[in-house]
Amino acid sequence: KQWYQRRVAITAGGHLVGVCSDQHVRLYDLRTMKSTTVIENAHNQTVRDLDFNPNRQYYVVTCGDDCNTNFWDTRKPSEALLSFKNHSHWVWNVRYNYRDQLVLSGGSDSKVILLHTPSVASEPLHLEDEEERETENVEDEKDQLKEGVLEEYDKHEDSVYAVAWSTADPWLFASLSNDGRLVFNKVSKEIKFSIIL
Secondary structure, eight states: OOOOTTOEEEOTTSSEEEEEETTEEEEEETTTTEEEEEETTSSSSOEEEEEEOSSOTTEEEEEETTSOEEEEETTSTTSOSEEEOOOSSOEEEEEEOSSTTEEEEEETTSOEEEEEOGGGSSSOTTOOOHHHHHHSOHHHHHHSOOSEEEEEEOOOSSOEEEEEEOSSOTTEEEEEETTSOEEEEEOOHHHHHHHHO
16 A cells, blocks of 8 residues: 555544544544544545644644545544635645634645635634524625635645644645745734634
């Protein structure tokens, strides 16, 4: 079997290891050295990468050759909580921001995509209950970020094989493509302020 870069991930606490294997994801508990969860058919084709949510211990995101980015609760591995098909070719890499409602993906379509996923985040900002929505004015609703693609970055001319968030600046990220081009980007001020305010 051929192993691809970043097909293994470890939780922030260091207790779980996730391994991509064909179309499946297997989780192992390092304390017992046993398999705890298997996400069968996590993708219709090869699973390329996974990342654990840094703020919600049971949540993981995966990406694969089916062009999908899928979000999972490992306690209920039979169905993805959320799924996006935003790339037009294989998705090679996916990463959570420490503000876990922001997720990056990079693919063979030469794109880096910034997703907003408040419904599966630890702090689902801007998703008020029904009563609060009714009392808000129309302007406030326009300023809220919608779930899904926030921005597409197309500064690469070849497949994007790696994306990573800065550990020093939570709004800065890098992407690396097959041709060796390393690109740095920042989340726009409009998005940043919509999230933190």
